[in-house]
Amino acid sequence: MLGLYVHIPFCAAICNYCNFNRGLFEAALKDRYVAALLQEIRLQGDGSPADTVFFGGGTPSLLEPREIAAIVAACRGAFALAPDAEVTLEANPETVSLERLQGFRDAGVNRLSYGVQSFRDEELRRLSRLHSASRAGDAFRMAREAGFDNISLDLMMWLPQQTIAEWLESVDALIALGPDHASMYLLEIYPNAPLRDAMARGKWSLAPDDDAADMYLSGLDRMDNAGYLQYEISNVARPGRASRHNLKYWRDEEWLGFGCGAHSTRGGVRWKNLASTEEYISAVTGGGRVSTERRELSAGERVEEALFTGLRLAEGIDLHGVKQRYGVDVRAQFGGELQPFVDQGLLIYDDGRLRLTRPGMLLAHEVMTIFISSTVR
Ligand code: SF4
Numbered sequence: 001m002l003g004l005y006v007h008i009p010f011c012a013a014i015c016n017y018c019n020f021n022r023g024l025f026e027a028a029l030k031d032r033y034v035a036a037l038l039q040e041i042r043l044q045g046d047g048s049p050a051d052t053v054f055f056g057g058g059t060p061s062l063l064e065p066r067e068i069a070a071i072v073a074a075c076r077g078a079f080a081l082a083p084d085a086e087v088t089l090e091a092n093p094e095t096v097s098l099e100r101l102q103g104f105r106d107a108g109v110n111r112l113s114y115g116v117q118s119f120r121d122e123e124l125r126r127l128s129r130l131h132s133a134s135r136a137g138d139a140f141r142m143a144r145e146a147g148f149d150n151i152s153l154d155l156m157m158w159l160p161q162q163t164i165a166e167w168l169e170s171v172d173a174l175i176a177l178g179p180d181h182a183s184m185y186l187l188e189i190y191p192n193a194p195l196r197d198a199m200a201r202g203k204w205s206l207a208p209d210d211d212a213a214d215m216y217l218s219g220l221d222r223m224d225n226a227g228y229l230q231y232e233i234s235n236v237a238r239p240g241r242a243s244r245h246n247l248k249y250w251r252d253e254e255w256l257g258f259g260c261g262a263h264s265t266r267g268g269v270r271w272k273n274l275a276s277t278e279e280y281i282s283a284v285t286g287g288g289r290v291s292t293e294r295r296e297l298s299a300g301e302r303v304e305e306a307l308f309t310g311l312r313l314a315e316g317i318d319l320h321g322v323k324q325r326y327g328v329d330v331r332a333q334f335g336g337e338l339q340p341f342v343d344q345g346l347l348i349y350d351d352g353r354l355r356l357t358r359p360g361m362l363l364a365h366e367v368m369t370i371f372i373s374s375t376v377r
Contacts, residue, residue, distance in 0.1 A: 001082065002050040002266070003248040004075055006037065007259030008060040009277050012095070016128040016195040017187060021261035021275055022058040033259075033277060034067050036284040038074045040258050043284075045078020050256075052245035053087045055109075061091035065103025072108040086111055086150075086244040093131040093139035101146035111243075112143050113152040113181075119173035120166060123159050126204060127195070133173065140177050150241060152181035157215040159187055160195070160204035167215045168222065175226045180241040184219050185234050186212055213362050220358065233312050233361045250313050252306040252325075269296050303328050308368040316348075316355025330354060337370045 010025040010033075011018075053075050055068065068089065075081055088111040089104055104112075118124050119133040131139075136153075143151050153174050157167050174182055189195055199205070207215075220230055228236040232250060235243065248255050254266045260280035262273045271294035274280045283290045297305070303326045310317035319330050331349070338354075341347040346360030347367060356364055 003052040003245045003255035005257040006055050007262040008057040011059045017193050019190045036281045040284050041074040041078050050079040051082040051085045054245040055089045059092045061095040065107045069107035093136040096139050098142045111150040112148050116153045117156045119170040151179045153179045154183045156185050156187045158212040171219045171222045181237040183235050231314050250309045307371040316353040
């Protein structure tokens with residue numbers, strides 16, 4: 001089954017750390033963009049079965065419920081969308097009201113993912129976010145009232161000036177709300193991020209690297225104790241509430257992306273849509289080429305990708321599955337280089353699978369590098 005990703009590149013303000021493909025909301029541009037999206041989905045549709053739709057951004061919750069409804073309907077018309085398809089909308093807390101949330105539900109959205117980032121106002125201000133902690137709590141409760149029984153909350157750790165205790169305050173506040181899913185990411189500050197200047201001006205510093213590891217491990221510990229299951233390096237969920245859409249990226253499955261900058265992978269071919277919103281709209285409406293960088297993945301790249309994305313999952317890599325699909329015996333080919341990680345208790349061979357232990361997840365990149373360098377050479 002395919003996953004369908006729909007990119008909405010508009011935000012009410014640009015956060016000082018953000019490196020996503022997004023721009024400021026402009027009503028007229030948004031109208032033309034939604035029209036182009038509908039056209040692209042209809043053009044690409046071939047009736048194939050699909051079981052997830054994911055509205056990501058940007059801030060998809062800036063769209064009107066009727067626009068989300070039209071896009072979901074276009075997906076249904078163009079693909080054989082399963083009746084129980086997971087339809088996720090990324091939302092920012094300041095953009096929702098009970099009425100809008102009910103509208104999104106009526107539009108077919110059955111999963112919400114709120115970008116909360118922190119439950120401490122001071123930290124939210126440092127990140128130039130538009131919402132407060134209490135607004136995030138209200139947005140969560142409103143979503144429950146609107147009938148959403150599958151809500152995810154995102155938090156970021158290792159924020160400027162953040163201590164481990166302050167990080168855990170946010171984790172506890174999240175647990176107190178009781179979402180069905182949570183994502184916990186480490187803040188990464190890209191080279192020219194305005195946040196760097198703000199940090200210099202405010203004399204804000206980042207906690208030492210060791211604290212980042214402690215934040216990660218202690219945050220996950222709290223989530224374990226609250227009954228959540230870690231299923232991916234940065235993601236935990238109540239049983240049965242893992243993100244079906246995101247699992248497609250990590251389980252070596254196929255997806256189509258619509259909208260500017262969206263990526264697709266299908267039948268061993270990968271492509272990316274034009275990143276600029278205007279260029280994307282012109283290409284769709286003028287009958288031009290929307291996709292760029294279209295290329296067939298080599299056999300080596302496909303294995304490599306299956307291995308390093310599989311390693312992100314708590315369940316790890318299905319060694320037999322990889323052998324059957326790609327003819328690669330992971331243990332025979334990589335066993336020597338993996339052994340030091342096994343000896344240190346960072347990697348485990350477990351019931352036909354290879355998986356990282358939780359401390360190993362902190363060093364995931366080092367392990368993944370083994371697969372990349374080994375298949376390329
Ligand atoms: S709301 Fe999200 S996508 Fe938009 S600027 Fe902020 S971090 Fe980036």
